[in-house]
Amino acid sequence: QVTLKESGPGILQPSQTLSLTCTFSGFSLSTYGMGVGWIRQPSGKGLEWLANIWWDDDKYYNPSLKNRLTISKDTSNNQAFLKITNVDTADTATYYCARSYRRDWFAYWGQGTLVTVSS
Amino acid sequence: DVVLTQTPSILSATIGQSVSISCRSSQSLLDSDGNTYLYWFLQRPGQSPQRLIYLVSNLGSGVPNRFSGSGSGTDFTLKISGVEAEDLGVYYCMQATHAPLTFGSGTKLEIK
Numbered sequence: 001q002v003t004l005k006e007s008g009p010g011i012l013q014p015s016q017t018l019s020l021t022c023t024f025s026g027f028s029l030s031t032y033g034m035g036v037g038w039i040r041q042p043s044g045k046g047l048e049w050l051a052n053i054w055w056d057d058d059k060y061y062n063p064s065l066k067n068r069l070t071i072s073k074d075t076s077n078n079q080a081f082l083k084i085t086n087v088d089t090a091d092t093a094t095y096y097c098a099r100s101y102r103r104d105w106f107a108y109w110g111q112g113t114l115v116t117v118s119s
Numbered sequence: 120d121v122v123l124t125q126t127p128s129i130l131s132a133t134i135g136q137s138v139s140i141s142c143r144s145s146q147s148l149l150d151s152d153g154n155t156y157l158y159w160f161l162q163r164p165g166q167s168p169q170r171l172i173y174l175v176s177n178l179g180s181g182v183p184n185r186f187s188g189s190g191s192g193t194d195f196t197l198k199i200s201g202v203e204a205e206d207l208g209v210y211y212c213m214q215a216t217h218a219p220l221t222f223g224s225g226t227k228l229e230i231k
Contacts, residue, residue, distance in 0.1 A: 049220040062219045105215045109167040
């Protein structure tokens with residue numbers, strides 16, 4: 001059974017760095033073709049893909065967030081991470097992680113974690 | 120970036136009615152490998168998105184067969200043949216042929 005669960009700080013201040021963790025089970029990021037992606041959703045709005053990391057440590061980012069994103073993984077502990085630097089109120093959203101396998105995208109999603117950026 | 124335009128933005132249906140949602144892409148989604156990486160998701164109120172359809176027309180695991188997907192190139196359709204109460208929520212199309220991955224703006228299905 002594949003499960004994913006996101007965790008984050010809940011609230012942080014503008015200009016800080018947001019650190020998110022995706023803890024998963026039922027698959028391994030050491031398996032050929034496996035990947036984890038991050039997607040976010042401001043309240044009442046649509047979905048935005050942020051980044052993906054693959055079993056071979058290949059990483060892909062959404063250019064719209066320029067150089068603010070860093071995705072990484074800890075294969076031994078079945079976790080993936082996303083950092084977003086210099087946050088502002090526009091980064092307030094629910095952040096989801098989801099599994100990708102080869103080019104089979106997002107069949108499994110976590111429950112999401114709400115992040116609020118506020119001074 | 121590829122823009123996916125979903126219509127309508129809001130859809131109101133009665134139980135048992137058949138409805139369709141359109142997703143039009145600003146570029147062809149046919150990949151050089153011969154696949155078309157177009158997906159459909161349903162986000163029920165207060166829940167995470169759930170994948171319904173992959174590669175245009177393949178039903179996801181556990182998804183009822185009243186859902187079907189069709190289309191090619193730049194024009195795609197999700198059809199629900201006989202809406203049920205549990206189908207209410209927001210439907211999104213997503214493309215993964217071109218980087219970056221992009222989603223449509225969503226179609227909200229309301230039950231009359």
